[in-house]
Amino acid sequence: xxxxxxxxxxxxxxxxxxxxxxxxxxxxxxxxxxxxxxxxxxxxxxxxxxxxxxxxxxxxxxxxxxxxxxxxxxxxxxxxxxxxxxxxxxxxxxxxxxxxxxxxxxxxxxxxxxxxxxxxxxxxxxxxxxxxxxxxxxxxxxxxxxxxxxxxxxxxxxxxxxxxxxxxxxxxxxxxxxxxxxxxxxxxxxxxxxxxxxxxxxxxxxxxxxxxxxxxxx
Ligand code: FES
Numbered sequence: 694x695x696x697x698x699x700x701x702x703x704x705x706x707x708x709x710x711x712x713x714x715x716x717x718x719x720x721x722x723x724x725x726x727x728x729x730x731x732x733x734x735x736x737x738x739x740x741x742x743x744x745x746x747x748x749x750x751x752x753x754x755x756x757x758x759x760x761x762x763x764x765x766x767x768x769x770x771x772x773x774x775x776x777x778x779x780x781x782x783x784x785x786x787x788x789x790x791x792x793x794x795x796x797x798x799x800x801x802x803x804x805x806x807x808x809x810x811x812x813x814x815x816x817x818x819x820x821x822x823x824x825x826x827x828x829x830x831x832x833x834x835x836x837x838x839x840x841x842x843x844x845x846x847x848x849x850x851x852x853x854x855x856x857x858x859x860x861x862x863x864x865x866x867x868x869x870x871x872x873x874x875x876x877x878x879x880x881x882x883x884x885x886x887x888x889x890x891x892x893x894x895x896x897x898x899x900x901x902x903x904x905x906x907x908x909x910x911x
Contacts, residue, residue, distance in 0.1 A: 768799055769799050769800060769801040769804060771848065771853075772796045772797060772798045772848050773796070773797045773799075774795075774796055774797075774848070775795055775796070775797050775834075776792055776793070776794045793837070794837050794845075795834050795837050795893060796835040796837060796848070796855070796879075797832060797833070797834050797835075798833045798835065798866060798867070799831060800832070800833060801831075802831075804867070805831055808827075808828060808833070808867050811865065811867045812827070812868060812869055812878060814877055815827045815878075815881065818904070820904035821877060821904040822905070823881060823883075826884075829884040830884075833867070833884075834881060834882045834884050835879040835880065835882070836879065836880045836881075836882055836895070836898070838898075838900075839857040839859055839862060839875060839900075840875050840878075841857065841859060841860060841862050841875040841876065841900060841901065842901065843859075844857050844858060844859030844860075846858070846859075846862070846864070853866065854866070857873065857875070862874060862875035864878060864879050868880075868881065876901055877902070877903050880896070880898045882895065882896055896909075897909045
């Protein structure tokens with residue numbers, strides 16, 4: 694996409710550079726699709742064809758640990774940090790393993806209703822909304838990348854909000870921006886079923902933009 698050429702022209706901040714390195718690695722991952730596998734029954738694939746272009750499918754899948762899975766299914770008042778491994782190859786170096794993470798939020802029925810109200814950026818704003826269901830089977834998966842400058846944010850259990858150590862941006866459990874310089878709320882990732890298992894695909898959105906502009910997807 695054009696986002697690749699834009700990002701190559703500007704070296705950016707250390708956070709952006711680190712993110713680009715991850716994306717460069719991810720783009721070389723076997724098959725290109727990064728996924729989590731969790732043992733929840735799901736409907737058919739929900740990732741739109743427009744995102745999964747020919748040649749990008751395949752899959753490097755990693756199972757959630759049983760503890761993560763139990764936490765994810767049971768928690769509706771706090772998120773679950775879910776790690777996954779993927780294999781990548783950098784140039785002529787041998788294939789290597791890397792690990793990344795996303796945040797999973799299980800919504801109660803009431804929270805599903807309020808999510809649409811609390812996240813108008815995903816549903817009402819044509820330029821910022823996502824081209825796939827943000828909620829699947831009452832689950833939302835958030836990219837771990839802060840939409841300000843790409844630092845990995847964390848969940849603060851005391852404050853009951855996500856807080857980014859980069860520049861202090863804060864987000865609600867549903868990913869709505871509460872404070873700080875982040876230009877938008879947290880970015881959900883596509884979540885779908887594959888052979889009875891659930892998978893998430895990694896999408897990189899452009900930092901520092903109020904709207905969601907896809908830089909790359911894996
Ligand atoms: S990277 Fe600046 S607030 Fe997160």
